[in-house]
Amino acid sequence: MVMVRVGSSSSIIIMLYERAADSVGLDFLAHPFWDKYLEFEERLDSHDRIFAILGRIVHLPLHQYARYFERYRTMAAQRPIADVAPEDVVARLQADIARESAEKPRNPAEVERELRTRIDAYHLEIFQRTQTETTKRWTYEQNIKRPYYHVTELDEEQLDNWRKYLDFEETEGDYERTKFLYERCLVTCANYEEFWFRYARWTMAQTSITKEVRNEEVRIIYSRASCTYVAISQPNIRLHYARFEESIGKADTAIAIHEAILATAPGDLETIISLANTHRRQYGVDAAVAVLNEHISSSEYNPSIRGALVAELARFLWKVKGDVDEARKTFQKQQQWFSDSSDFWRAFFDFELNQPTSSKEEPSRHKRIKAVFDDIRHKAHLPAQDLAEMSGKYFDHLLDRGDSDAMQEYIELDIALNGPSSVAVASKQKTPGKGAAQANGS
The missing domain is CATH 1.25.40.10 (Tetratricopeptide repeat domain)
Structure with a gap:
């Protein structure tokens, strides 16, 4: 709220009120502000400005729109006609009255009285529009229980x-x-x-x-x-x-x-990957690879984050640069450092599963997939749920792409992974996926 100081220039204060009107004047509950603005103008005995301000307010859907309109309507009855409606509206109404007066002449007092009556009707139309707009917003306004900021949700x-x-x-x-x-x-x-x-x-x-x-x-x-x-x-x-x-x-x-x-949230994976992609778009793949390598080598990050970044680096080399061999070498070179990273092993496994194949190349492809899966089982240290997820993918691979000996491996793995503790060599966790379902007799 604007505070009026003794000796302050009224023009400066009016300017401050106008800035406030731009900031809060449209608020549904802005009536305390508009009351203060009008009160200030009343102290200056500035009736012209009071009427002009009311002329703005009557168009606004406010909580207390009706009382402003009544005051505006009362003042309008005492103002010169040129002040109470836009020039084009007054001209149109005068033309209408002139056409009607051609048939039935009226004296100037009657013409002015009729003109004011029609201007008042024009004002009532404004009131009705404002009333309609206020009503349309009332449902939403009454459901605003907290119109101020608070840290609680x-x-x-x-x-x-x-x-x-x-x-x-x-x-x-x-x-x-x-x-x-x-x-x-x-x-x-x-x-x-x-x-x-x-x-x-x-x-x-x-x-x-x-x-x-x-x-x-x-x-x-x-x-x-x-x-x-x-x-x-x-x-x-x-x-x-x-x-x-x-x-x-x-x-x-x-x-x-x-x-x-990253200065505030070091190691945020999404941000690092987004930064690398920004460099890739602007400066090329090699620039993105350099960004990823810089963060992979950072001692500030834990192995989980670095493992995920290695996976992203390999994805860049594979998907963006188109260098499958380099991507594979990246996985193979780094795997000894990330035995606990599910993101790393999941990406490595998916990388091999998603390589294009043909009947001729399928045996070597299967060999690579099996090698990664064996490393997941015997070298990696992953949560049971993640191991179960990757095992399910391998079961599905054997069913969809396996050769004539695939079902022998399938059954042996099913016993090892899903069998009772007396025969299982790994987790008793059930393996999801269609392979596991069939292995369990469904």
């Missing part, structure tokens, strides 16, 4: 109310009102990245503003979310911020955003 009912309210305003199509509602929403829902994402995407889609202005507004939205409100444990909004900057030609800024995330 909002319940799903309130979040859903904000989603529906935003849907409504977007459908109405008023840019200023929709933008204002997003800002209101993000006072309450500042910690929820879904609303920051939605705000940024909605802003990007607004073709009514220039591209330069639009980009700057989106940048501010992402910056506020990333630097102030959304927890660092939620990197998605920050990564999207980086992608936005890259999309408008600011690759250096995108890379800097990634590095800032």
Whole structure:
């Protein structure tokens, strides 16, 4: 609220009130602000400005819209006709009265009285439109239980109310009102990245503003979310911020955003992979490989993270660079260091399972797949659930691609992996997949 100091210039204070009107004037519960603004103008005895302010308020769907309209209507009856309606409206009404007066002449007093009556009807139409707009928003407004920021979570009912309210305003199509509602929403829902994402995407889609202005507004939205409100444990909004900057030609800024995330959350796998992909898009595959190698060699990361990064490096070499042999060598060279990394072994196994094949090449392909699976069973130290998952894939491989001796291996593995403890040499954990189902007699 604006505080009036003795000796302050009234023009400066009016400017501050106008800034406040831009910030909060559209709020459904903005009546305390508008009351203070009108009160200030009353102290200046500025009736022209009071009437002008009321003329703005009567168009706004506010909680207390009716009392502002009554005051506006009362003042309008005492104002010059030129002040109480737009010039084109007054001209149209005067023309209508003139046509009617051609048949039945009226004196000037009667003409003015009739004109004021019709202007009052015009004002009532404004009131009815404002009343309708207020009623349409009332359902959403009454379900806003917490219009302020708090660190505690909002319940799903309130979040859903904000989603529906935003849907409504977007459908109405008023840019200023929709933008204002997003800002209101993000006072309450500042910690929820879904609303920051939605705000940024909605802003990007607004073709009514220039591209330069639009980009700057989106940048501010992402910056506020990333630097102030959304927890660092939620990197998605920050990564999207980086992608936005890259999309408008600011690759250096995108890379800097990634590095800032990693400075606060070192070892975040998604961020490292996204950073490598940014380098790949901008500077080529070798640059991406260099980024991954740098992080793989970092002593700050635990083996689980580094194992996942090795898997990603091999995927780059295979899928992006198209070098299958180099990818395989990467897996083979690194496997001794990552016996506990499920991500590493899952990627290695899937890599061999997904290699293209032919009848001629199938025996050598099976040999490579079997070698990896044997290493998973005998060298890796994986949780039972992950071992069961990979065993299921191997059973399916034997069923789908195995040769005439495959069922012998299948049965032996089934006993070893799924048999009772007296005969099993590995986990008694049931192996999922169609292979395990058939092996258990279904």
